[in-house]
Amino acid sequence: MKKVALVTGASRGIGRAVARRLSEDGYAVCINYIERRDMAESLRDELLSLGREAMIFRADVADADAVRAMVQAVEEDFGPVTLLVNNAGVAGQALIQDVDDALWQRYFAVNVGGMRNTVQAVLPHMIREKSGSIVNISSIWGLRGASFESVYSATKHAIVGLTRSLAMELAPSGIRVNCVAPGVIDTDMVQVLGEETLKELAEETPLGRLGRPEDIAEAVAFLAGEKASFITGQVLMVDGGFSG
Numbered sequence: 001m002k003k004v005a006l007v008t009g010a011s012r013g014i015g016r017a018v019a020r021r022l023s024e025d026g027y028a029v030c031i032n033y034i035e036r037r038d039m040a041e042s043l044r045d046e047l048l049s050l051g052r053e054a055m056i057f058r059a060d061v062a063d064a065d066a067v068r069a070m071v072q073a074v075e076e077d078f079g080p081v082t083l084l085v086n087n088a089g090v091a092g093q094a095l096i097q098d099v100d101d102a103l104w105q106r107y108f109a110v111n112v113g114g115m116r117n118t119v120q121a122v123l124p125h126m127i128r129e130k131s132g133s134i135v136n137i138s139s140i141w142g143l144r145g146a147s148f149e150s151v152y153s154a155t156k157h158a159i160v161g162l163t164r165s166l167a168m169e170l171a172p173s174g175i176r177v178n179c180v181a182p183g184v185i186d187t188d189m190v191q192v193l194g195e196e197t198l199k200e201l202a203e204e205t206p207l208g209r210l211g212r213p214e215d216i217a218e219a220v221a222f223l224a225g226e227k228a229s230f231i232t233g234q235v236l237m238v239d240g241g242f243s244g
Contacts, residue, residue, distance in 0.1 A: 001129070004078045005224075006071065008032040008061050008118060009088030011039040013187035014137065017213035018085055019043060019054075021221050028053035028078040032070060032088065034060050053078060061088045061114030062106075064121075071121040080125035083224050086115045086136045089155075091189055093148040104151055111155035115162060123175075130174035133224045136163050137216070138181045140239050156181075160235055167233030176232040178223040183239025185211040206241030 005022045009015040011033035019029045020043065029047065031054060033040040040056040047054035055077050059066040074081055089111045094103065115136060126132030141149055142156025163179040170177055184190060184201045190210075191198070202210050219238045222228055237243055 001082060001131070002079045003027045003083065004030075004074065004081050005083040005085060006030045006032065006074055006081045006118070006122065007085040007087060008114065009034075010085075011036040011043065013189060014182065014185060014213045014216045015085075015087040016043055017217040018087060018220050020047070021214070021217035022083070022085075022224070023047045023050075023052045023054065025221055025225065027083065029055075030070070030074045030078070030081075031056045032061070033058055034088070060110075061086075061117055062109035064117045067114075067117040067121050071118075075125075080129075081122040082126075082132055084118055084122050084132075084134045085220055085224075086118055086134070086159075088114055089137070091149070091152045094151070095148060096150050099151055107151045107155050108158075111152075112158045112162070115159060119166065123170075126175050127170075127173045132175040134166070134170075134175065134177045135220050135223050136177070136179045137220075138163070138179050138235065140181050140183050140237060140243050143181055143235070143237070144243060163235065164233050171232055176223075176228070178228070178232060179235045180216055180219045180223065181235050181237045181239070182216050183211050183237070183242040185213060185216060187213060201242075204242065205239070209240065211238065211240060 005027040007019045010019040010031040023029050031040045044054045044056050057070045059070040136159050138159040139156040141153045145153050167177040
């Protein structure tokens with residue numbers, strides 16, 4: 001069966017590295033984005049220039065109709081999705097007393113609702129074929145919590161619960177569901193913390209550095225591949241030892 005991967009939030013950061021790495025493994029890749037069309041196009045063009053199959057699709061994963069349209073487009077261009085990587089997410093810092101309904105609802109709509117939407121869209125074919133793999137991106141902050149990031153942490157913890165429950169639900173259909181929990185990864189999302197804070201976080205990490213998007217991409221590629229064929233319902237922390 002042709003290997004087809006849908007990677008959400010893949011125009012930059014972790015998602016971009018994941019899409020590139022899966023392409024190396026022979027997947028036809030759909031690069032989902034919502035804002036940075038230029039970045040999505042540059043990655044697509046890079047992969048096409050290497051003789052690989054790639055497409056881009058703009059969709060807000062919080063919009064179920066847009067997600068269904070995206071999956072349909074992937075099926076028309078490449079065939080059914082055999083690997084789903086739920087990477088799209090929003091993050092930010094706020095005191096809990098400053099969290100209004102709009103912020104709360106947006107975080108859950110994208111980080112948790114987006115996962116529900118994509119899973120529901122790709123599952124029919126996976127269930128019919130009794131095969132498929134889903135890898136969700138959580139965070140160490142979803143396992144240990146983080147000051148001023150209670151909403152983000154709550155959504156990432158929800159992803160862990162969804163992963164473990166879906167793994168049990170879908171195992172009889174031959175579908176594996178796993179999760180990667182990155183530590184502090186050097187992306188645009190964490191650069192907003194400032195150089196001093198990032199230096200402190202690197203020093204707190206036993207391996208002595210921030211993670212790279214490629215570190216997460218390697219973990220995703222492993223969990224997606226045949227070498228992990230007996231692994232499901234697991235959360236793989238890729239954090240340089242930060243969690244102890």
